[in-house]
Amino acid sequence: QVNAFALPGGKIGVYTGLMEVATNQDQLAAVIGHEVGHVIAEHGNERMSSSALINIGMEVTNQLLQTNQIATSHLIMAGLGLGVQVGVQLPFGRTHETEADLIGLELMARGGFDPRESMTLWENMAKVSGDNRQPELLSTHPLPATRISNLSNNMDNAMLFYNAATTKPNCS
Template identity: 50%
Template sequence: MKSIISAVTCILLISTLSSCSTSTTGRKQVMLFSEQELSKMGAASFDDMKKQIPISTDKPTVNFVQCVADAITINVPKSAHQGEWEVVVFDSEQVNAFALPGGKIGVYTGILNVTETQDQLAAIIGHEVGHVIEHHSNERLSANKLSNIGVAVAAVAIGASDVDNKGLWMAGLGVGLQYGVIMPYSRSHESEADIVGQDLMAKSGFDPKASVKLWQNMDKLNNGAAPPEFMSTHPSNQTRIKQLNQHLAQSMTLYNKDNRPQCKKPEVIPKPPVAKNKAKK
């Protein structure tokens, strides 16, 4: 048992020594990768996605997304990304969007049916860019790396001890890391990106109240159905709505109404083409 405690102490020591950064909200961060490494990973992942997922060629749709993204990214700190941002609209019914280190933004056409206005799309893009601003990819990769080290060290420690039911101990350790560390860690990232994104959209001239409306729409889309929050990597929709409402007064002080963008959403978002099944030989 003493060896197991030593293993855990070793992991905590590594984590402490690696905590050399703080997010803009004051949260301590563990980051083991360089920004150059993350940018390369982001560019490679983005290139793979462009090869695998159809890209929209509908000009009004692409122009709308690009307009909102341009208004948002001009206010992103240079510490997050220097240079142009590449924005791609993926022709997919998925209700999703993302931003990657290295200045990459992907928006699926499916989410445009949930975002009713330019402000709601700005809430989505602001949230995703918020992950990049706060270096969440680096933190998540670092957390996975540390958890893998922890499991490996614990396996050696347990193997060298006289603990009964070693397999059960290892299974419990894996569950503990998942539900006790990884998932809450991811939820804190999502909540932080919500707040950072709400401030960012306000600075960019978009009404921050739309972020609350967006998650109300998301809740309706899911009919309120979601896994228990402690078993999810994301906060519940109701938690997000509550947190965004609580932060709204602060975001409103940043709302730049005089610089409000005029991004026109198309009346109709074309549906992605249906893939044809290959004839059997």
């Protein structure tokens, strides 16, 4: 599987399938930096808090509809559920992914890994997925092209950190 993840408590996992997409140490550093970014930004906690609030709001709304015996309450709840997912949860997820990309970009650069390779990683990811992607609006993750654009827009700052790094790792 071509994936990586960060667990609550700071544990990070990288599936072996990702090793075929991240073709060098710098690209792997982009992946690990991204996952560390999720941990640093406490995205897991934010997701849990957001989910709890959404669930409470949906339950309160459902109870109000039931109490007032609204005949179309099931349709209203279905519409609200879809609206919350597309209008709140998915954009929230994309925001987390972008934030983790940018934190990871800085971390890898400070560690002496070439930040330009983060863009190559996403080019590789785009090739692997081909046209099998859903529209960004319906995804928790930005499209590779969006990620590349965001990384490119932040590359000048990352290159300052990379050029200032006193050591350049040589993982073999």
